[in-house]
Amino acid sequence: MSEQNIVNNLKNVHKRIIDAAANSGRNNREIILLAVSKAKSIDDILTAYQFGQRHFGENYVQEALEKIYKLEQYAIIWHFIGRIQSNKAQAIAENFAWVHTVDSVKHAKLLNQYRPKNLPPLNVCIQVNVSNEANKAGVRADELMDLAGQIRQLPQLTLRGLMAIPKFSIYIEEQKASVQALRILADLLIGRGYNMDTLSIGMSKDLEIAVAEGATIVRVGTAIFGKREVNDDSK
Ligand SMILES: *Cc1c(COP(=O)(O)O)cnc(C)c1O
Secondary structure (H helix, E strand, C coil), rough: CCCCHHHHHHHHHHHHHHHHHHHHHCCCHHEEEECCCCCCCCCHHHHHHCCCCCCCCEEHHHHHHHHHHHHHCCCEEEEEEECCCCHHHHHHHHHHEEEEEEECHHHHHHHHHCCCCCCEEEEEEEEECCCCCCCCCCEEEHHHHHHHHHHHCCCCEEEEEEEEECCCCCCHHHHHHHHHHHHHHHHHHCCCCCCCCCCCCCCCCHHHHHHCCCCCCEEECCHHHHCCCCCCCCC
């Protein structure tokens, strides 16, 4: 995609976030735009960076590592948003600042074990399967408390909040319900003394609904960088 298109798209997404925040009485500074750059080039990332974008999300470790190394001199905050595989836990723990997709004690422990001691703790979110879809990553609501409790014991991880990839629905009420479900679970944890500040939910098509219901990180790919030909596991 051309530089001009990416810049225009970013401006448009900023406006969508600002408007959605204003409409729900929120301060748009509470909301981080995570630019999802999977399947997109280094040049595309740099175009967004030069326009001020700092948070980038990647789903595939191999692809991400190449970008991270090549962009080492830039102040990019890298977020891992793909499925975690045990044999990639070390690379994830060493190279990312955030991981949004923790959904097992096993993976949490591996990330903790491999997070280098000279780096700040890894920021993690627990992925919740809010639409209760079979075969979907994420814990069920009834598994959440246990996982959160275990993560709290791990010194190299900081539990920042919850993340979900709700099933897309054309019905606004259904989309709303997914975000609300995530928010209720987060509030439950906060009520139990968890110091969390993050709800990672909302993508290109539904960021307005997510922002209205309390999202603090929206993960936007297509609306910034255009359609992806390959590597799409967001559905
Ligand atoms: C790809 C992806 C996104 C971005 O999706 P778009 O619809 O392109 O905005 C967000 N979150 C996750 C977990 C993804 O895999």
